[in-house]
Amino acid sequence: MVDFKKLKSKKIKPKSIEPTEIFRRLPKPDGINDLYTSQTEILKKWFDSRDDEDVVLKLHTGGGKTLVGLLIAQSTQNETGEPVLYLTPTTQLVQQTIEKAEQLGISAVPYVKGKPLNNDFVNGKAIMVATYKALFNGKSKFGIRGEANLQKVAAVILDDAHAAFSVVRDSFTLNVKTEDNHSRYSELVDIFRKAFKEIDKLGTLEDIVSGSDYSTLEVPYWAWHEQLDSVREQLKNESANYSLVWPLLRDKLHLCHALISKEAFTITPILPFVNVFPTFSEAPRKIYMSATIADDSELIRTFDANPDSVKNAFQSRSLAGISERMILIPELMSFDFKQELSEAIIKWAADKKEVGSIVLVSSDEAAKAWSDVATVAKGAREVERLVIQLQEGKIRGPVVFANRYDGIDLPGDSCRILLMNGLPAGTSNYELFRASALYGGTTITSVLAQRIEQGIGRGARGSGDHCVILLVGSDISSWVSKDSNFQFFTNATRAQLNIGIEVSKEIKSARDLVETIQRSIDRDKEWTEYHAETLAELVDEEASNHFHLKQASIERKALNLWNDGYHENAIAKLEQVVNSGKQIPEIQMRGWFQQLAARIADRWGNTERALDLQRQAFANNRNLIRPKITPPYIPLSVSSSQARAIAQKIGGYRLRQGYLQSFEEVVANLHQDATANRFEQALCELATMIGLSSERHDVDGEGPDVLWLLPERVGFVIEAKSRKKEKNALTKEQHGQLLVAAEWFSNEYPEYTCVRVSVHPQNYATRSAIASATHALTYEKLMSLVSDARSLLSSLSKSQLDTQMLEAECNRLLENSNLRSDRIVNNYLIPFKVQA
Helix, strand or coil, rough: CCCCCHHHHHHCCCCCCCHHHHHHHHEEEEEEECCHHHHHHHHHHHHCCCCEEEEEEEEEEEEHHHHHHHHHHHHHHHHHCCCCEEEECCCCHHHHHHHHHHHCCCCCCCCCCCCCCCHHHHHHCCEEEEEHHHHHCCCCCCCCCCCCCCCCCCCCCCCHHCCCCCHHHHHHEEEEECCEEEEEEEHHHHHHHHHHHHHHHHHHHHHHHHHCCCCCECCHHHHHHHCHHHHHHHCCHHHHHHCCCCHHCCCCHHHEEEEEEEEEEEEEEECCHHCCHHHHHHEEEEEEEEEECCCCCCHHHHHHHHCCHHHHEEEECCCCCCCCEEEECHHCCCCCCCHHHHHHHHHHHHHCCCCCEEEEEEEHHHHHHHHCCCEEEHHHHHHHHHHHHHCCCCCCEEEEEECCCCCCCCCCHCEEEEECCCCCCCCCHHHHHHHHCCCCCCHHHHHHHHHHHHCCCCCCCCCCCEEEEEEEEEEEEEHHHHHHHHCCCCHHHHHHHHHHHHHHHCCCCCHHHHHHHHHCCCCHHHHHHHHHHHHHHHHCCCCHHHHHHHHHHHHHHHHHHHHCHHHHHHHHHHHHHHHHCCCCCCCCHHHHHHHHHHHHHHHHHHHHHHHHHHHHHHHHCCCCCCCCCCCCCCCCCCCCCCHHHHHHHHHHHHHHHHHHHHHHHHHHHCCCCCCCHHHHHHHHCCCCCCCCECCCCCHHHCCCCCEEEEEECCEEEECCCCCCCCCCCEEEHHHHHHHHHHHHHHHCCCEEEEEEEEEEECCCCHHHHCCCCCCCCCHHHEEEEHHHHHHHHHHHHHHCHHHHHHHHHHHHHHHCCCCHHHHHHHCCCEEEEECC
């Protein structure tokens, strides 16, 4: 018998360290003959810069990142003879990576829970593949700074780094959940009741604790700093329940946010403490492999990656790995699209076309609406089971996944139709808190864009794959069609959305929609050629978003300085960038940075400086923590032209019908059963949509619930208690609140005429209220205003005029409308009468 091992040993050559040469020598599995041009290009760029500590590689979803990562790992191992660690977000992806390595003949071993690190890995003979959580935890086998036994590695490969941000944060987050430990949750909340009372948030806290409010409150940092010893004492008694997290937080609680929701008391770091793990932070090579996302700043915030490396990420202009996606937005088509139709289409795909179909929703609650027509995946194990069944063709769906915008791969026939129902939303306390704190800014916009991109990437995994994507729901359709949001998608997604918008414009009926979908599934030549040619014309190399990278770099640097004890330097760095203006043009983020500086100053013991910085922060961003002493009020600016304000808003939408969808989203909350928060926010946004200036300003009982400012220097001071019963008249106490708000308005806007308004079921007041000079905005009149606004905005949205001509058209329509700002009082407001 021929002894191939003997023959091989005679021909032993030095191990190659050049990745493409390593690939050339490896056995090729079925389906892989050669590297994509993009893979070769990326590997060459990495090899030339392999001694850089941080390297960022970007490949399109399905562009073969795993193969690239394994070749880089093997190259490093061949060159250094030292261990290499390969990280993925999930255990399923660990297994997929191990299988890929076996197919290629690359020696790789999995991390095994409960067992020592594999000797082949420790001795640099095999690559170890593990989840991020296997490395980042309080009992890490790789070792934590300060311990004697630390596992050194030559390189850490971070696969799907863009999908790991929330996974890594979760490794440093401690949740005292109400369902698991209600008594401890209550004790922790009770410590901070006084602090919430001082900033007039006790009512909100009570509603959250009782379960009637779904928002998330941050504990004021000054109270958090005062009570750190009390919190530490409470938690150390139960540290066994949080053994994977507590060792990472116990000495760094001052560097954390404390958040309260109805589900949990959450302690999470301002930024993850990844430097606690020398295996990661001291690795000579860290290779971040990411999909082509538009905003890479989270690589800096989460992993402390070198900003220059992120800015100069290696990527290829090749279209390899870009799947064919027909992205359709039914609610922006010319016919009336209903939820029932989306259910019918997704079921038709599975029943008639024998191809996989899935639905992505933002929450378990949203998934319930699909339970009659689809299988709803519940829990991580069932998600994994259903994904495998779809991949193996054992089921075709439809299957509904809640908040699974990443981490599931459904190539080929396992998913040919993907329906994303509604705008993705944060699920963790931290995500909800950050979204609220930075509401209205581009930071959250970029996060949403990334989640949408991750979602649409589930159903088409690489070159040669194809999928139809349906974006369903007025919130997601209006969001996508807004130009200022559109820029946060990658070039490839923008190109495919543009293709989809053009296709959507040609669809005139439900039947037309179904036939169009079928043309993609049936591989219609005209469609595939149109997509390929248009994509090639539109896609270009991604440019880094330097604006967000700079912000992330400053935030991470300041946190590192604070952690090292350099309080003054940390504050100075934040103040310098805020005061420059150009580096942080967004007012929400300026406030966020000023609050961080205030937090550092307070911890340092400089209370006066902290208070001054917090006043500035709150003045810039009223979603942040209100200081104990309220900062001076900054009056609103008012547009000189109602028509211009309306035209500019509509002009900001790529597909103007999206503005109408946005309008419907707003007015859907103007009813008596809406929460006070939603009702007031909707009333505020309605004003801006009809060309007025507006804000919510009720601080320490001074300002109104909602303020509308009209171009004629008239202000509507509005009290909007949405849940008043129809038979109840306006009371003296309720009217008193309105009078206090009106007095505040007169002081802040002395040149304006004040119109006092109460949203009320009827225009009746008690005799003692003395409300004859006050106006009622009844629900009937409010609905009349909404109806008139819908008519006006509908006419304008259907127009194809440019923004300048749109303003002229808006002026013409306002001339014959009750909505013209100087007619609103007479047409929609009614004086109060004394109840008989």
